[in-house]
Amino acid sequence: MHGEGETIRTVTTDVLVVGSGAGGLATAVTAAKRGLGVIVAEKESVFGGTTARSGGWLWIPGSPHAVAAGVKDSREAARRYLQHEAGNQFNAETVDAFLENGPKAIQFFENETALQFELGPGFSDYHPEAPGALPGGRSIVAKAFDARALGKEVKRLRPPLREITFVGMMIGSQRELLHFFNVTRSVKSAGYVAVLLARYLRDLAFHGRAMRLTNGNALAARLAKSAFDAGVDIWTSSPVTELIRDGNRVTGARVRTADGDVRVETRRGVVLAAGGFPWDIARRKAMFPHAPTGQEHWSPAPEGNTGDGIRLGETVGGKAVEGYPNAAAWVPVSRVPRRDGTFGVFPHFIDRGKPGVIAVLRNGRRFTNEANSYHDFIQAMVRATPKGEAPAAWLVCDHPTLRRYGLGFVKPFPVPLGPVLKSGYLVRGRTLRELAQTIGVDPSGLSQTVGTLNEGAARGIDPEFNKGCNAYNRYLGDPTVQPNPCVGPVAKAPFYAVKVVPGDLGTFAGLRTNGHGQVLGDNGAPIEGLYASGNDMASVMGGNYPGGGITLGPAVTFGYIIGNHLAATKS
Secondary structure (H helix, E strand, O other): OOOOOOOOEEEEEEEEEEOOOHHHHHHHHHHHHOOOOEEEEOOOOOEOOHHHHOOOEEEOOOOHHHHHOOOOOOHHHHHHHHHHHHHHHOOHHHHHHHHHHHHHHHHHHHHHOOOOEEEOOOOOOOOOOOOOOOOOOOEEEEOOEEHHHHHHHHHHEOOOOHHHOEOOEOOOOOHHHHHHHOOOOOHHHHHHHHHHHHHHHHHHHHHOOOOEEOHHHHHHHHHHHHHHHOOOEEEOOOOEEEEEEEOOEEEEEEEEEOOEEEEEEEEEEEEEOOOOOOOOHHHHHHHOOOOOOOOOOOOOOOOOOOOHHHHHHHHOOOOEOOOOOOOEEEEEEEEEEOOOOOEEEEEOOOHHHOOOOEEEOOOOOEOOOOOOOHHHHHHHHHHHOOOOOOOOEEEEEEHHHHHHHOEOOEOOOOOOOHHHHHHOOOEEEOOHHHHHHHHOOOHHHHHHHHHHHHHHHOOOOOOOOOOOOOHHHHHHOOOOOOOOOOOOOOOOOOEEEEEEEEEEEEEOOOEOEOOOOEEEOOOOOEEEEEEEOHHHEOOOOOOOOOOOOOOHHHHHHHHHHHHHHHHHOOO
16 A cells, blocks of 8 residues: 555656566666667665676577587577477477577677677586587686776676685686686696786775676676666666556556655566575475475575565466476585674585595485586485485595595685684594594495495496586596596595585576567466566476576576567557
8 A cells, every 4th residue: 555645756668677687687788779768676785686696607509609619509409408308398489489599699799788708618518418418519608807897886786606706706617717726736827816816906905896707797797787888777776566557568667766666667568587586485385395394495596586576477467387397496505604603605516526525415325426417416315315304415525635626615725624614614524434423424324335436436437326427527527537537536534524405596487488588377378568587487498407507598598589579569
């Protein structure tokens, strides 16, 4: 109810975008470049959404970068792979729209905006032996970006996830990460890292924060820079509270701002891109089988992602998709104690694939190939956990492995171990038995598991789970370890463990849409004037996770599709 005599300011624009992650900003930039007026309303005090905390990868089969690199691929092969991955949830209309427009979107953004990408040639699809899959060439990542180009607006950019930085410095994917791993083994790597650290310290002195942005923070910043350049208004601390309709058509929304409520009337449409529902406890409870109260789950996504966009869509007849085998993109996370008594969340992407790292349950037994994708790892962990127990596992390794690669939030040598041991994040045992007893794992089970592992490691094989068996596994391994870059012993005391629990990188079960990104009503017809992008749109992957960047690739692509469709729609 609104107060009697309350005056609400009215603003008219062509397009209102709800949310400022990749899906929202890509839509805003495309629409603005096509001559439309655009306002982005962001609930939080910073823009960038989950994108700004992410790895920044986009899965785009047939990208201009892949073509230039000579990657042998085809739309038909990518479609076959997605059909295999999505199974009964395969949506031909949205998949075909994505595959057709993905390369066009990248070309458009690189030609006309501040977005620039590079190819991950060795970044394999997550199931490389499935029909239509490739061992590399479908994933691209945003190039590093100098945040000074944002001017004063850099203060409103969401910072990266603190736990995946090194003393606050962002580390890029691919070659850059390898230099950090090799800093004590290569003069070239040591020099490279020294230059980055010096630049970071200079930025801290002059700007109070890192100015060299990488990964998802670079992607969010490049999109925001492009939006500002195109005349887009980004309102922060401005949640959308209600959609406005004229008959069956959505014609705007009510936005709560610091200066009071604003009625935003739209000539072309409203786009829901508010980041899905990773922090909607009620929807978690209903859709995450491992979280019966909604609380047994830890997401590194921003806490403001509470399902607002999906709920707004539902108020005008939109429907969240049902029947997906997975409602979200699962990832194992560890909880990192902070000095103020709170906990950060560290997503485990690459450590599990390293030789000498295993994952065990409370019975001391391994339950999967640790080098499989993070999404597959959590599914296996949940399946293997006895009924009634909260799903959890321990990553275990020995001293040489820990100092070579680190483990989760624990950094490799020469970073000292004292603080992470003192906080309890890292647990150490002088023997395997002592470690097992400390972490509450069956000692004899762990001893037998390690014995079997070490026997196989001596021959470069994993007889239990075939770790290192495919291109994706090997991408995460250590190429200097042969014959199997993912298999090594757990042999030299002391031994270490880090606990991992279920988390997510974003949700899949968004609003049903058509190939133009229009939200569909009960009858399957589009709701006029309403679109969804990013995680507010049902994932085109059908509730599965085929490769690196399958959230951001469609988000940017459908932003481009929606922006073009809005421009072509008569007001």
